[in-house]
Amino acid sequence: MLIFICILPLIFSGVFINISTSKIKVGFLDNDNTKLTKILKNELRNNYDLVDISSGDPKYQIENNTVNNVIEIEKGFTDSMFKDKTVNLKLYGEEKNDYYKLINNEIALFIKSVRKVYDSSNKNKEAFYKTIDKNGVNKINVSSIGINIKERSKIGVVFYFLIMFLLLSSCIFAKRLLNDDKRIFAAPIDIKSYVFEKLFILVSINIIQVIVVFLESIILFKSTVFNYIVSLSVLFLVVSVMSASFAMFVNKLSDRSFDVYFVVVPMCMLGGCFWGIESMPKELQFVSQFVPTRWIVEGIDNILFYNSGRELGIDILIIMLFTTVFILVGTITKKDIIK
Template sequence: MTIFNFVFKRTLKGKFDIFMLLLPPIITAFISVETWLPIPLGFQMYGVILMFLSSKLCKTMMEDREKKVILRISAAPITHLRYLMENLLAYTLILSSINIIVVGIGVLRYGSVTIPPLNMFLLFSVFSATSIGLSIAWYALFKHTETAYSILGGLYISMAMLGGMFWPIEIMPQIIRRIVQILPTYWFALGMRQVVYTGYDGNLFMTIGILLLFSVAFIMVGSRKRLG
């Protein structure tokens, strides 16, 4: 069994695990409260759900480190890079599958004009990769899983608020708007506006590229501290 298959088997080991993985995204997709954007509130908040799902998935890698699983794996002909990349690929595929379901619900419920399927799926999937990288980088800073996981909630909510997921970024002072550009949540919120308003403040694909750079940077930072 490859690491990729093992990750799938461990993450989706029972119906309850699958149910709990799908429940928050599906509930979010049905939140139809109108806001400052012509798109349901649930889809604006979905980025927060992706960050929390990513932290839950990547938590297993932290637990592997605590249980010395990686040390046992290292005795086999499996490199640290292969272990990391197969985990990342599995997590990204899981979240991308969830994204398809959420976007599908959005199109059926609100229509393809309100929820442009291709651009929305692209933005969600790239931000999924960014969230996975962020979680790996965060867990690499700690020795204990529960310590890192307990702080993540406040960190992600703060990032979402500062990044403009919960309210228009335009209401913030200009200096704050410049500073928060270092947060991936800012670029997700900007990407959401670009999906809705074609040509809004730059190009969507440039925003996607910046989020991909965040992904690479976070993964490099997180992988420098070998999980074993």
């Protein structure tokens, strides 16, 4: 079981990161026609075979095999970007397809980056466009100069899904480790010893998974991953502890192993592991602040795309806060057992 859990992320990520988007045909329908949409179009053209669509049903273009996916920019897209509203943009295609996920991830990054540059320009449109004209699209896609966005996106997605594997494996093993009441009654132990013993085992399992995926990423991406290895190691050490504490929390709520999937998968969806948070409605974006996966994804983005140490530090502190809450709540009922 342990070997299977550790190898599963390796198999999954290995399949995903071998995807190439160099020959993907993507339709682009621009109903806003602004300077910003032209910038987005040029950015996408660097990575995809972009096909202009003037009118008609975007879905028909896909069904007719003209393109693989279609990006439709609706009227008011630029205004929604600057006013921090839900963006008027639609992405058509098979949502479960890996190409769809890569394109969606790149669009989400563009939206987030543009808003960061706009905020740093004191929300002055003239200053915003001057910054872009002066620095080019590399300024929008920020600090990782010389590294193709497709490669960074693939690395990011690997670690997004690693989050889910860490949470699932922790919950699965926690069911076995924490439901050992016979041992507790036979040999009473201190609550702190009990908690840290089980927590240490779960964290160790998580670290093994992280090391496996890290080694694979180093082999496939070489120096690219080395640029972020220290920051990612610190982040996922904290995530490993958080996942273990979360498993203790979930174990208190339910004794059925199958229930963990109904908790972990929606939490990963809400946190942005499968798609960009910016693509979700405002209500869901607000709710996502109260799940730890949101801040892990933010931390990964800050490492790979923004190189923001200060924001990464904030993300880690928030994750540690979740960890503390999970440990406290997850061990409350153990006091009576151990007495």
